[in-house]
Structures are given as structure tokens and as C-alpha cells.
Amino acid sequence: MDLAEDCSDGYFIITRGKARNSLRGIQKGSVGRVQARPGGELSVWLLGASSHAFPRGEVLVRRDDGLFLSRHQAQLLLFVTPAARRLELVANPQLFLAICSLACNDPVLVKHAKAHWPGLLRKVVQIQNKSSLEDFPMLGFEVELLDSDQHCPGRKSGPLPLFSAGDIVQAGSSCPANAHWAWPNKPSEGLDLKITSWFGSLLSLGPPEGGGDGLGPPEEPLLEVGSMVELVTDKGAPAYGLLRWMGTLKGKKKTWAGVELDRETTNGTDGTFGSRRYFTCQKKRAVFVPLGFCRPDARFLPMPAPPPQHGKPEELHLGIDTDVPPVPEAEALQLLEGRMKGIQGHYNSCYLDAALFSLFSSSAALDGACQEAASTGREAPRILKRDIINKLRSQGFVPAESVMNFRKQLGCDSFLTEEKDPEEFVSVLLERVLGMKPLLRIRSENGMTQDAYTFQIILDKDQVGTAPTVQELLDTSFVSCGLQLEETPLCFMVQMPRFGKTYKMFSQIIPSTELDVTDLLHNSPRECFVCGRLAQLECATCLRDRKLQPGRIKQYCCLCSAQVHAHPLRQDHTLRALTVPAEVPEGAPLPRHRLQLYAVLCIRTSHYVAFVKHGPGPHSWLFFDSMADRCGDDSRGFNVPEVRGCPEVGDFLTQPEETQARADLELVSEHVSRLLCDSYMCLYERAPV
Numbered sequence: 001m002d003l004a005e006d007c008s009d010g011y012f013i014i015t016r017g018k019a020r021n022s023l024r025g026i027q028k029g030s031v032g033r034v035q036a037r038p039g040g041e042l043s044v045w046l047l048g049a050s051s052h053a054f055p056r057g058e059v060l061v062r063r064d065d066g067l068f069l070s071r072h073q074a075q076l077l078l079f080v081t082p083a084a085r086r087l088e089l090v091a092n093p094q095l096f097l098a099i100c101s102l103a104c105n106d107p108v109l110v111k112h113a114k115a116h117w118p119g120l121l122r123k124v125v126q127i128q129n130k131s132s133l134e135d136f137p138m139l140g141f142e143v144e145l146l147d148s149d150q151h152c153p154g155r156k157s158g159p160l161p162l163f164s165a166g167d168i169v170q171a172g173s174s175c176p177a178n179a180h181w182a183w184p185n186k187p188s189e190g191l192d193l194k195i196t197s198w199f200g201s202l203l204s205l206g207p208p209e210g211g212g213d214g215l216g217p218p219e220e221p222l223l224e225v226g227s228m229v230e231l232v233t234d235k236g237a238p239a240y241g242l243l244r245w246m247g248t249l250k251g252k253k254k255t256w257a258g259v260e261l262d263r264e265t266t267n268g269t270d271g272t273f274g275s276r277r278y279f280t281c282q283k284k285r286a287v288f289v290p291l292g293f294c295r296p297d298a299r300f301l302p303m304p305a306p307p308p309q310h311g312k313p314e315e316l317h318l319g320i321d322t323d324v325p326p327v328p329e330a331e332a333l334q335l336l337e338g339r340m341k342g343i344q345g346h347y348n349s350c351y352l353d354a355a356l357f358s359l360f361s362s363s364a365a366l367d368g369a370c371q372e373a374a375s376t377g378r379e380a381p382r383i384l385k386r387d388i389i390n391k392l393r394s395q396g397f398v399p400a401e402s403v404m405n406f407r408k409q410l411g412c413d414s415f416l417t418e419e420k421d422p423e424e425f426v427s428v429l430l431e432r433v434l435g436m437k438p439l440l441r442i443r444s445e446n447g448m449t450q451d452a453y454t455f456q457i458i459l460d461k462d463q464v465g466t467a468p469t470v471q472e473l474l475d476t477s478f479v480s481c482g483l484q485l486e487e488t489p490l491c492f493m494v495q496m497p498r499f500g501k502t503y504k505m506f507s508q509i510i511p512s513t514e515l516d517v518t519d520l521l522h523n524s525p526r527e528c529f530v531c532g533r534l535a536q537l538e539c540a541t542c543l544r545d546r547k548l549q550p551g552r553i554k555q556y557c558c559l560c561s562a563q564v565h566a567h568p569l570r571q572d573h574t575l576r577a578l579t580v581p582a583e584v585p586e587g588a589p590l591p592r593h594r595l596q597l598y599a600v601l602c603i604r605t606s607h608y609v610a611f612v613k614h615g616p617g618p619h620s621w622l623f624f625d626s627m628a629d630r631c632g633d634d635s636r637g638f639n640v641p642e643v644r645g646c647p648e649v650g651d652f653l654t655q656p657e658e659t660q661a662r663a664d665l666e667l668v669s670e671h672v673s674r675l676l677c678d679s680y681m682c683l684y685e686r687a688p689v
Contacts, residue, residue: 010034011074029083079138080166109170228297262631329615345626346400353626354610358599380409445482471512484522508676530560541573595684602678619650
């Protein structure tokens, strides 16, 4: 769907592909005005382009190579730099459309001085780009940052800082950024809060019910020490924290609560009230309020699941019998992207969170096994199906409690207390929880077959280049170890050549978006590397030959083998005869067996994250971190998971391998750099027929 509701304005942002009639390649993220639509293409006049780059500023692009914009959207995007940030912004339409709707005095959260600051939008400013070929003003925002000094009487205020749409992290027209606490003890004073979660809260509550003395409703909520709570302000903006103490304060009526907030507040304490200490926390984090001001944190309430948008409307209750399909590509960003999305991490669980999100959010490869295992009545698969997979696919969020219940069912205390490797968890999940047979049947040179759920790449570093692809690593590992696959696997989980949490054999590895296992299959017809006819011989030594596309398996028909090995440097090569199936007719096209990349698990130091492909589109990539942030201290707080769209990963992976290998890690985006440098396991599934 186009960002612009009305495309009559005729503006366009280029998100992929190459433009025609240009002297140089066009940078993705370029914005232009649509001049005409000849033959299904768009004639676009680039805005902001210098006369040196494009003499006329006009190029031809395909309709599928970008998105239509309104004039207002185009003006906002032109002020955003670099162009890659524009692509990130339009990839998050919920945020971008909220930014486009901002008006004066609306609250915003902006990135400023390497931190996030709440503020109020005071003015929309027009900026003229002097290098532009046209008189087309850009738009920016003057924002008043809300810090404690700005509200001091008599303070001299300078010019307000100017921000682009790309600097705004969150935006909302209904969340008052200048909300104050209702402070019963000092009615003339307010408690000015610095809480960035105002703008991302899932529930905006009004002031406490009950009126009267403002001490809350007559019936106090059912809370206990250790509960996650949200506190209600007089302006309706909730703040979040941990209930640390409940009781009666001297001179106060009813029950009061001591809450450790997840952010500092101006008049907060370290757990003291008056001259007495009730608990201990960081400075400026503790507030004491009537218990009626506290309500259970809505983000963690066990609410009944709404009907999934991509499922059947009548599915109001998601049990183990409910078949919730993977999140479709068109709905993935809306359902999954944001903070408190994905799977919430807790106590050394990142290896498990990243694996579960990768396996089940957008892939249906294991759905049949999950449904069959859950129907047996065993508790572990029931929890996996009902409380993790169904919740993730219908609500976009799985609380830590659900994952902890599942960890308890894995049959080993170490799954609750220790950090494991993903391959260890995957083996336990598939074998003991789902009851699946091994995914891989690997045949050695002596004819023995070994079963496995994952495959660890083993090879010498000098056998491949410095920036190898997964295809190159896998082919080299199989040939050098004398291994073959008995059959094409349903899923192929490939572990990179790294050992422990620190040692990496290669500084970067390029995930192959497609894995061709045709030449790794035992007793399968294979093409001659030179002429494409049926191959009869294989040469392992040719694998590393720099003149013969190094890193790719080489098999030949008898004629081509004689010609290739007539070279003086190849006459000592050892050839191995291939088993040629008798039923393959001569000259018939040989089938290829391919697997598609759908997830990559990464590790940096001891923390696992995941990149997951959420649809067939080349740019449909998500980044998931189950512990992206934390609220509260180490002992009493909770982790905040986050899911982000990262189409720039798709941009990189669609480039030729030669271009990928030459990529400068200092110039690529943070997500691309992390994908290349931290890859731990690549997950592939059988390509649809």
C-alpha cells in the first residue's frame, strides 16, 4: 500500500532497483516528482539532485521500485539524511504517518546528543535546499526539549533546535509530554517526569477514580509487592515501575505504595520517604503514592487474544487446536515491529528466544510437527503451541512468563539457569519436545550414515577466501570431509565455523540467500561444471583452483574432465567416479535442489539476536532482540524486547557476491555489519515447488 492516501500529488521515493537514462547509479532513498507514466514506467524528476549528477534530473523507474508520496511526505523526507535513514523511515509506515500528522504542541521523542529526549513540537519550518534543481522547500521541526531547566522561571531561552523527521523516534498527538503527577501531599507542586515510555505505552489511563480527596478509588487494586504496575498521572500519561513496598505512612490515610520507576524523576528518592527508608533503589527512581494510583501493568496482563487478522475471524480463543498460520508479509511490520514485541527475554534466555522467534514467527516448516506433538497431550508441546507460537503469531508478543513455563518443561535444570548454545536447544526441541526424526542424514566416504539436527561447518581457513559465502563454506566442508546428503532436508540449520563465544575463523561471512544442495546429494544426477551435461567424475582438488571459480564443487563429464585436467598444474588431481542413475535420459534437464534462507542467528560476546525473513520479498527482513532494553535494576526489573524492520539487509543480500565481498564494514548499516560479522547459525528451509 502506498504511503500517500492520495497519489494525485505525484511524488515518489525510490526504494530498490536501478533507474534508466541516468549517468550514474541512483542512490536508494532518492525522492522525486512523477512527470509522466510511459508504458508502465514512471518518469521521475529527482528533487535535491545536483546538476553534476543528473543534467536533467529526470530518470525512468519501474512502479515496483518505490512508493508514492504526498507533497508533505516528500518535503519531510528530503530533509532526512542519509538516504538510508529515509528507507528506514518509510519501512516503518506507522511511525512515519504519525510524524506526518504532527501539529504544534504535540509530544515527540527525538534522538539528540546520542540520547533520546522527550519534547514538544513548536513549529514546522521550511528549509530551502540551495543545491536543488527546483524551488522545492524541505520541512523540519523546531522542538522544545523537556528538561528540568527549561521550566525554571526567568531562564533565558535560545533558539529551538531543528530536527528532521528521521530524528523523531516516537510521535503521538494524544500523549501529553508535560504531564505531572497528582501529588496529594503538596497540591501546589508537580512531579515532572522524564519518561520516554509515554509515547509508546500500550494503555493510556485517566486519573484515579473515586474523586474526593484524590486518594484513589474506594476499592484498591489487587496488587502485591513485586507486581509490575503503571502509575496514573493527572494528565492520563502512565508511567511504569515495580511495586517495592505497601503499607501505611505516618499521617496518611489508607494504603500507600512505594514504586521503583523505570526512569528517573525530578522529585524521586532512593527509597526513602521523609526521614525513613522503606526500600533501596537508584537515586530519583522511587515515588510514594496512594495505592489507588497504581494499576497492574497492562503490558503483562494475561488478556484473551484478539482474533488474528490473518486467521479466521471466529478464533477468539487460541488453544492448542487453533492453527494460527505464520504472520504474512503484508501484516508482519504492523503486528511485530516495535518495543515490547516478539519474545520477552528473562535470565539467560536469549539463545532460546532468538531460536524460537526464528523458527516460528514467519516459517511454517515445523508447524505440522508442532500440531501433532501438541495433540498428544504432553505439556511441553502444549505450552509451545498455545503460549508461544499462537501468541507470537496473533498478538505479536510473548511474555517472559510463557517462555519460563516452557523452559521448566525441557527436563533439565540447566535450561532454567544457564546459557545454552542454540544448536543444543534446537536438538532438544525437535527430538524431545516435537518428537521429530533428525533433519539430516549425512553419508560418509565409507558408506556409514549419521543422523543430525544441525550441521557444523568444519574446514581449514586457507581453503576459502577472507569473506566466504555460506554456500562456499558448506560445499568446501562437505567435499573436504568426504560427506554427502542422503536426501534434501526439510530444514537445514548450518553452524558457522566459530568456536565458543569469542573465536571466529572469519571476520565476516556472507549468508547465501539460496543454498543449492544438488551437488551434495548422494546418488543424484549432477551437471558437468563446464558443459552442463550429465557428470561422471568429481574432483575435490579443483574445488580450490583459483582459475575455476574457487569454492564451488567441480564435477565433469568424461570429455570435459580430460580437457580440464590436461593442464600441467592439474595432472596430479585425484578423480572420483560418480554414481550415475540409469533412469536419467541423456540430454534431459537435471533438477536442482535448493533451500531458501529464512533466518540468521547472531552472537556478540554472549548475547544472541536474530535476523528473520518475514516474506518472499527480498527486502522483508526483521531484526529481533529479546533483551534490547531493561526497565528497573538487575534483581527486580524486566527486559524489553524489540523488533525492527531492516530492509537494508535485503538491499545488501540482493547485490552480486563480488560486491558483497568487497563491502566496507565501516560504510554499511549497523544491521548489515552485525549480520556479516556476528552470524552464528543460518537457517534454511526447502524452497516451495
